[in-house]
Amino acid sequence: MIQDNNVHIQKQTVLALSEILTSLVILSFSLFPIAYIVSVLRYDPKSTPQEQSAFLFANSVFQQIIAKRANNPEFLPPHLPRTPIIDENGNPDSFFFSFLGGARTDENAQLAAASKNFNYQLTTYFVKKNVFKVSIELTYNDGEKITPYIYEKLFSQQ
Amino acid sequence: MKQKSKSYYTLFALTLFIITFTAWALLSFIRKERNIAANFAESTEAKYAAVYDALQSATRRSDRALIRTSALELRLAEKTIAVFKLRDSALILSDTPIIKGVKSFEAILDKETKNLIHIKLSLSDPDPGHPPFATSFALRGLPL
Numbered sequence: 001m002i003q004d005n006n007v008h009i010q011k012q013t014v015l016a017l018s019e020i021l022t023s024l025v026i027l028s029f030s031l032f033p034i035a036y037i038v039s040v041l042r043y044d045p046k047s048t049p050q051e052q053s054a055f056l057f058a059n060s061v062f063q064q065i066i067a068k069r070a071n072n073p074e075f076l077p078p079h080l081p082r083t084p085i086i087d088e089n090g091n092p093d094s095f096f097f098s099f100l101g102g103a104r105t106d107e108n109a110q111l112a113a114a115s116k117n118f119n120y121q122l123t124t125y126f127v128k129k130n131v132f133k134v135s136i137e138l139t140y141n142d143g144e145k146i147t148p149y150i151y152e153k154l155f156s157q158q
Numbered sequence: 159m160k161q162k163s164k165s166y167y168t169l170f171a172l173t174l175f176i177i178t179f180t181a182w183a184l185l186s187f188i189r190k191e192r193n194i195a196a197n198f199a200e201s202t203e204a205k206y207a208a209v210y211d212a213l214q215s216a217t218r219r220s221d222r223a224l225i226r227t228s229a230l231e232l233r234l235a236e237k238t239i240a241v242f243k244l245r246d247s248a249l250i251l252s253d254t255p256i257i258k259g260v261k262s263f264e265a266i267l268d269k270e271t272k273n274l275i276h277i278k279l280s281l282s283d284p285d286p287g288h289p290p291f292a293t294s295f296a297l298r299g300l301p302l
Contacts, residue, residue, distance in 0.1 A: 037183055071271055110289055
């Protein structure tokens, strides 16, 4: 009788343990999507100051094209070879720095210093009839490696 | 029977844990989104992104700009749709601070095109290596 009881208790314990193990398996599976959500939420891509500057420069060029085309629908952006934004003598490129409004303040000097290692190249080509693409390639040379940042925008020819 | 109820308690505790964890994840997500919306962003990158988005959204809808000292008013068909101004070291858009800790905000209307605004903004305490925010936005006058 006592032996029967012991066997019964052992069976119960095994059953309880298997239930706990099953629940742990379910839990581990259910934790996976939660962990995935947390990892997605925590994903915080840090862009470098150079990348941000390149993005703002490219946006500035695209907006200038939009503004000029609003005034003159025939306007097409020029084809420009690779040119340094700040040349060897420290002079800023006139096309690129037209967005500074001409005045050279201390902050413009800061901006000029940050743009020192940038080169830019502007390419315009027709994708199909009435549609052209403007591509701007900015390359940042930090002395060790050259990092390219390429931005493209489609424009419709009216 | 007792053992079985114990395992149910375990399952209950685990379910409760999952629910609490999910709620925490959701709440932190909402809080993060709210923070971005209210622009209490800390990093220079986040601040620049907030200013860029606000200016892009407003300039796309505007056909005219009025520029005053440290203030930019954007209009569509003579109706003011956005005002960016610097007040107490914060860039304000429609009475709500977009970003805090701003040293200077400058808007210049392009002399040649008249529909392009050059924006320059510098922060009091930018992260190292960041130049002032400088870019341009074209006015397009798209309807609201």
